[in-house]
Amino acid sequence: PxxxxxxxxxxxxxxxxxxxxxxxxxxxxxxxxxxxxxxxxxxxxxxxxxxxxxxxxxxxxxxxxxxxxxxxxxxxxxxxxxxxxxxxxxxxxxxxxxxxxxxxxxxxxxxxxxxxxxxxxxxxxxxxxxPDYCEPNDELGILGTRGRTCNRTSAGLDGCRLLCCGRGYQTRVRDHEEKCRC
Known part of the structure; x- marks a missing residue:
């Protein structure tokens, strides 16, 4: 019941x-x-x-x-x-x-x-x-992903693993100095 x-x-x-x-x-x-x-x-x-x-x-x-x-x-x-x-x-x-x-x-x-x-x-x-979005395709208006900036720590669409399509990527470290208002 x-x-x-x-x-x-x-x-x-x-x-x-x-x-x-x-x-x-x-x-x-x-x-x-x-x-x-x-x-x-x-x-x-x-x-x-x-x-x-x-x-x-x-x-x-x-x-x-x-x-x-x-x-x-x-x-x-x-x-x-x-x-x-x-x-x-x-x-x-x-x-x-x-x-x-x-x-x-x-x-x-x-x-x-x-x-x-x-x-x-x-x-x-x-x-x-x-279509393969990694490679350029003028006919479809696809720019490809080569040369794009990616986020090394992201697992999302902007992450290097996805955006670089397995081609590897170069890491650039930039130092930026500016005066603080201490």
């Missing part, structure tokens, strides 16, 4: 999902390859939120006896959803669009290589590899 009762005041995930479909999905061309990819990824994002909803409970009763426990579902913290999507992004599936003819044309996402698993509804997908 359940020793808690549903509070009924959960955050309305269905409304949020409908709103995101009406607001984000409506702009996508459902016939284009890019639109099909974006609609899939949008749905994966909604599933990331839904799958991380948290049950929160509160006890009620005389002097802390917890004779009635009321529970509800709460949206996860943005950091939790973001971390999950970041992990999914790192393992995104390279796909192509395949036409299936069963009465009418149905366009489906399939792995670029036949030996790879088909992406599920929570996987993020992509159609083209990202």
């Amino acid at each position: 359940r020793h808690w009762q549903w509070g009924g005041c959960s955050e309305d995930i269905r409304y949020g999902e409908k709103f995101s479909r009406d607001f984000v999905d409506v702009k996508e061309d459902k016939e284009s390859d890019e639109g099909i990819m974006n609609l899939h990824n949008n749905e994966a994002g909604r599933r990331a939120v839904r799958g991380r909803m948290q049950r929160v409970c509160k006890c009620h009763g005389m002097s802390g006896s917890c004779s009635v426990r009321v529970c509800w579902r709460r949206l996860p913290q943005l950091r939790i959803v973001g971390d999950s999507l970041s992990t999914r992004y790192e393992g995104a599936s390279h796909v192509k669009i395949v036409e299936r003819k069963r009465g009418k044309n149905i366009r489906k996402l399939r792995p670029i290589h036949a030996d790879m698993k088909k992406p599920n509804k929570t996987d993020l997908v992509y159609l083209e590899d990202s």
Whole structure:
């Protein structure tokens, strides 16, 4: 037997999902390859939120006896959803669009290589590899990263490890003297 009762005041995930479909999905061309990819990824994002909803409970009763426990579902913290999507992004599936003819044309996402698993509804997908931002590419307007200043102690985007693309880097130490107002 359940020793808690549903509070009924959960955050309305269905409304949020409908709103995101009406607001984000409506702009996508459902016939284009890019639109099909974006609609899939949008749905994966909604599933990331839904799958991380948290049950929160509160006890009620005389002097802390917890004779009635009321529970509800709460949206996860943005950091939790973001971390999950970041992990999914790192393992995104390279796909192509395949036409299936069963009465009418149905366009489906399939792995670029036949030996790879088909992406599920929570996987993020992509159609083209990202360009190499380390090297200059005039056609795409990419300047490359050679000659840029990096932060040796940073693990972020400005860090030498990422910004220098494994080419190594030179360290310069500068002394700067100025008079203090002692």
